Amino acid sequence: MRGSYNKNLFLYHLTVITRTSSPSFLIPSPSSIFRAPNYATVTETLENQSFTVNYLVNNCGFLPDSALHASKYVLFKTPEKPDSVIALFRSFGFSDLQIHNVIRKKPRILVSKPKETILPKLEFLTSKGASKLQLARIIDLNPLILKxxxxxxxxxxxxxxxxxxxxxxxxxxxxxxxxxxxxxxxxxxxxxxxxxxxxxxxxxxxxxxxxxxxxxxxxxxxxxxxxxxxxxxxxxxxxxxxxxxxxxxxLPKSMWDKKVELFKRFGLTDDNILEAFVKHSCCMLISVQKTEACIEFFVKELGWKPVDVTNYPVLLSLNLEKRLVPRAAVLKILMANGAINSGKHLLAYTASEERFFKKYVNRGKDQAPELLKLYREKMNLPVMDSKLMS
Known part of the structure; x- marks a missing residue:
């Protein structure tokens, strides 16, 4: 790889010197409006570029071609300033890969004054609660912050x-x-x-x-x-x-279309879907699989119509296994024992856990002693929370 690197660097330098095919470019005629190139400046630039490329390869993890490209934007002839920049990043917990990414995106950061331009911004973000891991990630994502x-x-x-x-x-x-x-x-x-x-x-x-x-x-x-x-x-x-x-x-239209297609499979109209969206827009953000499972539960297990569900689209956002199924089981028993009237009891599904327990589970335990056990099993709990039972 080192031989390939030297060859690439030589070819690049050759291109700089011979950027035109005419030899008269290097020896202008007396009437030419172009000045002869300052060979001392060209030599110094090439030396600085060579040093910069070597530094980026050896200290920053660049491949030779990437280092050549970066050297178009930043040049330095001594290691002191870039060394101090890299040392500062490391003192804040930046990994080698993160340092490489920052320099790749913004090469001129290497010639910044670290204490004057970089340090205050890192200290500002840490003063706002950013951990070292978060700070390094933020700068990795957007090194423009340092500029x-x-x-x-x-x-x-x-x-x-x-x-x-x-x-x-x-x-x-x-x-x-x-x-x-x-x-x-x-x-x-x-x-x-x-x-x-x-x-x-x-x-x-x-x-x-x-x-x-x-x-x-x-x-x-x-x-x-x-x-x-x-x-x-x-x-x-x-x-x-x-x-x-x-x-x-x-979101991409394809995601919206898939949800609309699902709703229509249940016989819902465009007006039904729009009404659900206006009432609870998150219903269009829920996965197709979860939406389908929720509607099927209400339709097949509880005998609702699909439009009953989309009339209260917040139901689609609730957890099926940990909220809807356990509460529906409790309501079924209470209705069967005459403890509550038949109906959908929509508020029972949206109420807080404490309120649901007190209003339905605890209140109905005399008519249906198995409620506590049933609810605990449906919720997959070893015991009931004492706060709920008080």
């Missing part, structure tokens, strides 16, 4: 995100999910657009926590078109349902 102004860009951007989330720890987690959100100016414009439309602060917090890459759409026009489409379908920007609706619409 941005701390006071003019990074601090205001972090504060804007944290203003919605109200948790520095969760803000760091959001940056990990979408590395560019801290440096991309589009994210600020998209946030302002959504806030101006009336999207609530709590909804913005959910967007930034769960789907921050939505704010990095290639252009505001792209996100605006999604927003307009969701509003046209009848989802109010001021409602909590709006952000999940945005994400559901942003």
């Amino acid at each position: 941005r102004s701390l006071e003019k860009h990074l601090i205001p951007a972090f504060d804007l995100l944290n203003n919605f989330i109200r948790s520095e720890e969760r803000t760091v987690a959001s940056i990990l999910r979408a590395g560019q959100i801290l440096t991309c100016s589009r994210s600020l414009r998209n946030i302002n657009m959504l806030v101006d439309l009336g999207v609530r602060k709590i909804s913005m917090a959910r967007l930034i926590r769960q789907w921050p890459w939505l704010l990095l759409c290639n252009s505001e026009v792209r996100l605006k078109s999604i927003v307009d489409e969701v509003i046209k379908m009848g989802v109010d920007p001021s409602k909590a349902n709006f952000v999940p609706a945005l994400y559901a619409t942003y």
Whole structure:
């Protein structure tokens, strides 16, 4: 490999010197407007380039061709500055691969002043709760962070995100999910657009926590078109349902079409599907397999119609094995013993565990003593929580 590297370097240098096929390029005529090349400068540049390429190969894990390419963007003739940059990264726990990735994406970082330009940004992120592992991952994802102004860009951007989330720890987690959100100016414009439309602060917090890459759409026009489409379908920007609706619409159309196809197999119409989406947009984010299993459970086990399920689409978001099946079993026994009236009892499925236990399981244990045992078995619990039984 070393022989191949030297050959590539020689050919590259030869190309620099003989970039034109005419020998007169090196010896201009008296009337030529071009100056003869300064051979001392050319020699110095080639020497610096050779040193840089060697350094990148030997110290940064570059292959010779990649090192040659990177040397077009950064040149140095002594190892002191790049050594200090690499040492700083290592002191913060960066792996060799992460250091290689950062330098590959932004080679000029190697000639930065580490204490003046890199250290303050690393310290800022750690002061906000980023662990060494998280910090290295964030910079690996987006080394542009090290080139941005701390006071003019990074601090205001972090504060804007944290203003919605109200948790520095969760803000760091959001940056990990979408590395560019801290440096991309589009994210600020998209946030302002959504806030101006009336999207609530709590909804913005959910967007930034769960789907921050939505704010990095290639252009505001792209996100605006999604927003307009969701509003046209009848989802109010001021409602909590709006952000999940945005994400559901942003996903590839093929995913949407598969869900629509499933609903229609159960005899549901476009109007039924749209109504379910407007009520609870997350119903379009649930996997086809889970949606199918939930509908079949209500239809086959409880005798509901498919439209009964989509009229209350939040049911599709609930855990089938740990929520729907155990509670349905309790309701069946209570209805059979006359403890409660026959019906769907929708609130029984959406109530908290404590409320469901007190209202149904605990209250009906006299009429149906087997309820406690049944519910414990269905929930796969060795014993019932004493807090629930109190």
